[in-house]
Amino acid sequence: xxxxxxxxxxxxxxxxxxxxxxxxxxxxxxxxxxxxxxxxxxxxxxxxxxxxxxxxxxxxxxxxxxxxxxxxxxxxxxxx
Numbered sequence: 001x002x003x004x005x006x007x008x009x010x011x012x013x014x015x016x017x018x019x020x021x022x023x024x025x026x027x028x029x030x031x032x033x034x035x036x037x038x039x040x041x042x043x044x045x046x047x048x049x050x051x052x053x054x055x056x057x058x059x060x061x062x063x064x065x066x067x068x069x070x071x072x073x074x075x076x077x078x079x080x
Contacts, residue, residue: 013039 017039023029024036034041 013043 017037020029020036020039024031024033029036
């Protein structure tokens with residue numbers, strides 16, 4: 001017998017968002033809608049930041065390889 005053990009629960013950010021949303025709709029949450037949606041926006045912001053850092057890191061790494069390959073080709077021309 002094979003059992004699929006998957007986590008089907010909801011996350012902390014989802015629970016906080018639902019609580020903020022219900023409180024805002026009932027008029028008990030005096031803050032702006034930005035703060036109601038902040039539990040949804042925070043994980044999205046973290047993911048976008050990590051993707052940006054990965055892209056930046058790969059560009060820097062590619063730049064180092066590009067510079068080192070140009071230096072090697074310049075050294076070969078000089079030695080000829």
